[in-house]
Structure formats: C-alpha cells, structure tokens
Amino acid sequence: MTEAAAEALQLFAWLSPGYPVGAYAYSHGLEAAVEAGDVTGEDSLRAWLSDVCEHGSLRNDLILVAHAHAAAGMACADDLADLNNLALALAPSRELHLETSQQGRSFLDATVGAWPCPALLDLASMLTGPVAYPVAVGAAAGAHGMAIGPVLAAYALAFVQNLVSAALRSAPVGQAAGTRVVAALTPGLVSLAQAALTAGLDDIGSACLRLDLGSFRHETQYSRIFRS
Template identity: 45%
Template sequence: MPTPTPMVPQAMTAAKADAMTVRFAPPEEALYLLLAWLSPSFPVGAYTYSHGLEWAVEDGAVTDAASLSAWLDDVLCHGAGRSDAILLARGMEAASAADEETFRGLLDLALALQPSQERRLETGAQGDAFITAIRAAWMPECGSAAALFDRLTTGGAAIPRGGWAYPLALALAASAWRLPVAATVGAYLHAFAANLVSAAIRAVPLGQSDGQRVMNRLRATTQALSAEAIAAPLDEIGGCAFISDIASMRHETQYTRLFRS
C-alpha cells in the first residue's frame, strides 16, 4: 500500500504551509540584523515622527511617565502597534511563500488603514527609506523570498516610491534574509515603543530615567502583543485608539512642531 500524502489542514493557507519549510538564519545572525535594521542609526528617519504624541503633549494628555505609559499601552494594544504587528507577521508569511499577490494586497491594506495624512507619511516615508537602505547595503543573496524582494524593489514590477508601508518593507526584507517571525515582530514592537518614548523625552520633556521606566513597564505588553499578532488571522486586524488617531489629525495644524507627525 502506498504511503498516504500528508494532508494540510483546511484552515492553513498555502502561504503558511510553505513558510513552515523555511530554514531560518542562525539566531546570532538574526539578532545582529534586527539590531542593525531597527536601531536609531538605521536611516529611516524614525526620530522625526511622534505618531501624534506631540499634539497629546501640547493638549496636556501626556505630561509625565505615568500618562505616557498609559498612552503608549493604548497605541500598542488598540492602535497601530497591533495592526502593524499583524501585518508584519502575515506579510512575512506571504513573502516567505513568494506569494506576490497576497503581499501586494497586504501592502494596500496597510496604507488604507492610515487614519490621517501625517500617519500615511510616517509609514510611507519610513518604508521607502528602509527599502532604499536595504538595497544599498543589505541585499539578500538567494531564495524565493530574495527573488521577490528584488522583483518588488527594482524594475518594472517594483512598488513605486511612496507606495511602501514600513511594516511590509520590514516583512519583505526579513523574509528574504530568513529571519524568524517571532523575533522580527518582537523587535519591531520594541523599536516602535522606543521611538515614541524618545519623542516624549524631547517633547514633554521627560527624564532619561523616566523614559527607561516606561520601556520597562511596556515589556510585558509588547511580549504579549507579539504572541497575539503572530497567531492572529488577518480578519482580526483593526484598531480603536481613536484619541491617538485624532491626535495625528490635530497635529497637522499644530502651530509649533518638532516632529513630522
């Protein structure tokens, strides 16, 4: 009797099944890449964006470490932090499986989710800059995801400038370099939170020690959110951080500004 062919559960997409066969980069290499790509030295201009936080400071909603911690917890769990993390995880699935159609659909969704002009600028400009930096210094060498990276970043089929979203740009590069999904999502959320804490240190102003206390308080939040995003199907995406969204809209007409969003 012939050996039966293993059945893929119906709930599992083809992209997920293919992604499971990926041989990930060694942990030490993955750590180095994520530390480099998501560090303040990587030229995406993250320090110029506050995600609406500057208006919250001006309005008096964020005045100290406690109010900052509460604000960021909401943004992470109910706003762009959660949405970006799910998009990143699902984007890595699609890229690892070289599923260009699904990846492009996720990119369109990521841009459509932006609630204001400045938030669209924030994700788009950083996504463009990230792809430019990767192509200049970190080009992946082989594999189907690397081939997709090359196709979507150069030539006639490339995503045009202004058409990227930051979490999807990271998803494509991370898949091309065979980075683990969990580590990539966790590192992204940490960088997202750290950048906003840095913005608060300048805008409130907030002391360096208070900033580090906030980062420590957010540790459990980011870890739990990372695990949730990795397991969440795409139809669970969405947010309800309405005050943060309104803050980004109000920031567009704020009289004095240090940040672009």
C-alpha cells in the first residue's frame, strides 16, 4: 500500500460516521429549521445547506482547519491555542458551542489514543480544555504531515453528509433525495476547500443569522432529537 493510500484511509477513518465524536447527536440548527418550516423537502434542504456551506460555518471551519494545520506543521503551540480561542468564540449560541467543543475534544482524545505521534502528543498537551472541532482536525492532520488539500475537501464532505443524515431523521427527505443533495453540493465544496487554502483569519465571517437565531430557539424547542 502506498503512503498516499494509507494517508487517505486514515483521513477517511477520522471523518467517518463511526469515529467516536458524537456527530450523529447534532443537527447544526437543522432541526430548528425544520420546526420553523424553512426546510420542508429536498429543494429547501439543498438551499439551506448551500447557504450554511457558502455563507456560514462550513466556510469558516475550512479556514480554521487550514490555519490549524499550518500551526501544527510548524509546531506553533501558542498560535494553535490562540486559534482555538478564536474558533470557540465564533460559536453564536450555547448549543453550537457545545457542538464544536464536544466533538473537538472527543476527536483529539480519540486520535491521540489511536494515531499518536510525537508532534500530536506535544500539541495535545497544550490543548487541555475545550477544543473546537475544526482546530482539532486541522491540528491532527498537520501533526501527521497530511496534505492540506484532501483534508479540507474531506472535512467539507463529512460536514454535509452529517447534516444530510440529520435531515433523514428530522425532515421529510428520503435517502435517494439526500444522496442527490450531496451530489448537487459537492462541486461547491471543492471550490470552498480551494478558497480556504489562501484565506486569512480576517476572511472569517457568517451571514446565516436565521440559523443562529434558530439555534437559540432550539434550546427550548418542545420536541427535539438533536443536541443542536
């Protein structure tokens, strides 16, 4: 097996639904959008996800992954800690803060346990509290010397696939429709990943205010199955 193939399998494992980060428990505001009537089927799900990817948290996450990867590759623990503080501060609600910090902490702990390397162990010793998920993924990938391009693309696809999975459980969307949504969004994910390669931290920003407000309302939503 070539080194590139081994790296790809490692990355697939990290971002698979079976990795112990609890991604299945979060909908990133999608459940609130279903409750509000913003997502009612395939077309509205595709539009909602497109906005979240292009104008919301996925774009920000990809920029954070790229910067965490660079900091880890240069063993800049202080820069990584500052980046993590920024990433956590970007969460607009309690639930979305929990979503990123719980998954980030779980990801880092699981990866240190299963795929330890000296660089990752050193960085993990500096990140002892809450860890934002994109920072954890970027830092682990950088510590292992993974190429950043595939990491960004895989992260983006995993993000969309997890939310489509949430839609299958909370919205009137079937598996065939969900697959079409993933296929329709994939070309845009490639563009977002490419743009994140050269984006600076000043490029971070979000315009998905309805999602943010929905995440506040979800905290007291009467019937719900997700933690966000």
